[in-house]
Amino acid sequence: MDIDAASRVNFYIGLSLAICSSVFIGGSFILKKKGLLRLASKGSMRAGQGGHAYLKEWLWWAGLISMGVGEAANFAAYAFAPATLVTPLGALSVLVSAVLSSYFLNERLNVHGKIGCLLCILGSTVMVIHAPQEEEVDSLSSMAEKLKDPGFIVFAACVVVSSLVLIFIVAPRYGQKNVLVYIFICSAIGSLSVSCVKGLGIGAKELFAGKPVLKEPLFWALLVCLVACISTQINYLNKALDIFNTSIVTPIYYVFFTTAVMACSAILFKEWFQMSADGILGTISGFLTIIVGIFLLHAFKDVSFTWDALPLFLRRGQRGAPWGQPYIPVPSQEAETPGGQPLREGGSKRHSPDSAARRSSSVTVT
Numbered sequence: 001m002d003i004d005a006a007s008r009v010n011f012y013i014g015l016s017l018a019i020c021s022s023v024f025i026g027g028s029f030i031l032k033k034k035g036l037l038r039l040a041s042k043g044s045m046r047a048g049q050g051g052h053a054y055l056k057e058w059l060w061w062a063g064l065i066s067m068g069v070g071e072a073a074n075f076a077a078y079a080f081a082p083a084t085l086v087t088p089l090g091a092l093s094v095l096v097s098a099v100l101s102s103y104f105l106n107e108r109l110n111v112h113g114k115i116g117c118l119l120c121i122l123g124s125t126v127m128v129i130h131a132p133q134e135e136e137v138d139s140l141s142s143m144a145e146k147l148k149d150p151g152f153i154v155f156a157a158c159v160v161v162s163s164l165v166l167i168f169i170v171a172p173r174y175g176q177k178n179v180l181v182y183i184f185i186c187s188a189i190g191s192l193s194v195s196c197v198k199g200l201g202i203g204a205k206e207l208f209a210g211k212p213v214l215k216e217p218l219f220w221a222l223l224v225c226l227v228a229c230i231s232t233q234i235n236y237l238n239k240a241l242d243i244f245n246t247s248i249v250t251p252i253y254y255v256f257f258t259t260a261v262m263a264c265s266a267i268l269f270k271e272w273f274q275m276s277a278d279g280i281l282g283t284i285s286g287f288l289t290i291i292v293g294i295f296l297l298h299a300f301k302d303v304s305f306t307w308d309a310l311p312l313f314l315r316r317g318q319r320g321a322p323w324g325q326p327y328i329p330v331p332s333q334e335a336e337t338p339g340g341q342p343l344r345e346g347g348s349k350r351h352s353p354d355s356a357a358r359r360s361s362s363v364t365v366t
Helices: 002-042 058-080 083-104 111-129 140-147 150-174 179-208 217-243 246-269 277-299 310-318 353-365
Strands: none
Touching: 002 058, 002 083, 002 217, 002 246, 058 083, 058 179, 083 111, 083 179, 083 246, 083 277, 111 277, 140 179, 140 217, 140 246, 150 179, 150 246, 179 217, 179 246, 217 246, 246 277
16 A cells, blocks of 8 residues: 555655746747747848857757756656657647747737647546556566667667668758758657656666665766767757747657657557556557647648638638638729629629619619
8 A cells, every 4th residue: 555655655646846847848849940030030140051159048948947947847757757748748848838829929829729729638647547557677687678679779770870861861951951861860869868867867766765876887878878868869959949839840849759758658668568468559649649739730830810810711611612712802893894884802792782783773873
């Protein structure tokens, strides 16, 4: 019973830290974007072109500090809860970023975006309910055994090789044209950073328990790897934010990052091996729901649509007009055909009281 109570406390601690992390990280996107926009207005070399003038901008540093606080909370959350519980809650950072960008960056959040936010929340809830349990890893020695698994070694090698190819070959040619290039680099490297965070979190818990963790080479190796991964993520995330819209970068980054982390966690911690069929279905369904919500946030962000305009959209669809454009009433001006009949735009004939009065007056004058 005491073990169950402790597990429950750890669950709620990890959940609370993950939510706080999403709030800080979502706000950091806005602060960093505002800083990059201020630099662009001053004519400084943009980060997407290789410039580093953002290091002198206090707003960018405020965003970096906010992201650091969020990552620290995220770091602690991984020490108390499984990665498949903590990572999906990163969708809340998408919601925070989308809402704040509509207020501070003048990026509209229409009805589709609001529905997408709701779907992200629902999908995250479903994933939390059906979160798989990872194999118990309570020491750095057991973590070392996990890292020696052939499946994880192959996965890590694929991530490193593909990231190097993207960084040195693909990014110089297509990085400023395709948002997926920079985001894939951040996501792939991020999957390894989560594994490092998990190992360091376990080491931190052992350290507070009085064990000589600082003498373990694995602890320092994980720390160095984490610093390298986070530095790479920050660099290429800055490039993506500077070139592309925040409402595009944030959701796509979430989808790629969460997918990579779930794959890495499944390989490293064997989280899916003891799951039931309904648990697997619930987890996949929740993740797909989040993806649909993020798609609504991104795909229809430029559509001018409100609840008040819904009847007009429906009426326009019934008339056979194309969807996806604001309803514009047909002008009341009429053109007359050679036969003297009024002809509205589109070629349809229609008699109105005004036109009848004009014809009647013209006959009377004659």
